Amino acid sequence: MSAEAAAYLDIDSRGVATITLNRPDVHNAFDDKLIAHLIDLITQARDDQRTRVLLLASTGKSFSAGADLGWMRRMADATREDNLRDARNLALLMETLNSFPAPTIAKVQGAVMGGGVGLVSCCDIAIASEAAFFALSEVKLGLAPAAISPYVVAKMGVSQARRYFVSGERFSAIRAAAVGLVHEVVLATELDDKVEHMLATLLANGPQAMRAAKQLAQVANPLKVTPELAEYTAGVIADLRASDEGKEGLRAFLEKTAPAWTRAGK
Structure with missing residues (x-):
């Protein structure tokens, strides 16, 4: 384990495998390297015979603020094939976590945006600090929450997904619990204890029985x-990134100006 790593895995004597996102300076935002690294770490935890429970956590103020700006800037100028490959890798990350055979817990604090919402959706149990907040804000950039959409819809339901996919609005941890995205909301000072209590609850259960029950x-x-x-979701995001609207949305975001579509008709 390296304090400099973008993410790292630790498996303790109880069989708790903890994967920690460790890019606090950019609010644990995703880029292609972090995505690949997380896939490797989840696979390592899955294949380690000691693993009984997987805990997904993060350092710093935020769980994950979604896509890294530098990565987004690079992909805006990439070919459709490169964007398609990139989207497939993000989809693979989500499926690798979603299909993890042992119970999984997301420990959530601060900002949870875009792909971060996808990670939470792929975990069996999500426990959030009351200070956490969530958004599927891709539409504000002329994009869509494509690769994560199947998992978010499965977690919060079609009705709520339709609202938050198209509105891009920010919502609280309490609201996230109300729509089924997270299971419990606790005071920030109680988050560690609540997660430890849930870990103890899971570790008291039969390991193979939990795997069978999850399946x-x-x-x-x-x-x-x-x-x-x-493949369909990968194509959606690849097309949107290459579109005039997607490029305009990213430009406006990076330059902190209003995108052209907000000025239409004025």
Whole structure:
């Protein structure tokens, strides 16, 4: 484990595998390197016989503020094929976490944006600080929450997803609990203790029984992610990134100006 790593894995004597996002200076935002690294770490935890529970956590003030600005800037100038490859990798990260065989917990604080909402959606249990806030704000940039959409819809339901996908509005931890995105909201000072209590609860259960129970829920889930669906979502984001609207949205965001579409008709 390195304090300099963008993310790191630690497995303790109880069998708790903790993956920690460690880019606090950019609010644990995603880029292509972090995505690949997280896939590797989740795979390592999955394949380690000691793992009984996976805990996803992060350093700093935010859980994850979504896409890294430098990464977004690079991908705006990339080819459609490069954007498609990039979107497929993000989809692979989500599916690798979603299909993790042992129970998974998200420990959530601060900003949870875009792909960060996807990570929370892919965990079995999400516990949030009352100070956490959430947004699927891609539409404000002329984009859409494509790769994460199957998991977010499965977690919060079609009705709520339709609202927050198209509005891009920010919502509180209390609201996130009300729509099913997180399971419990606690005071910031109680977050560590609540997560430890949940870990103790899970560790008291039969490891194989929990895996079988989790698989039952996944098999019964009518909103399964098929290869065709994953490829469709990758195509959506690749097309939007390359579009005039997507490029305008990113330009406006980086320059802190209003995008052209907000001035239409004025």
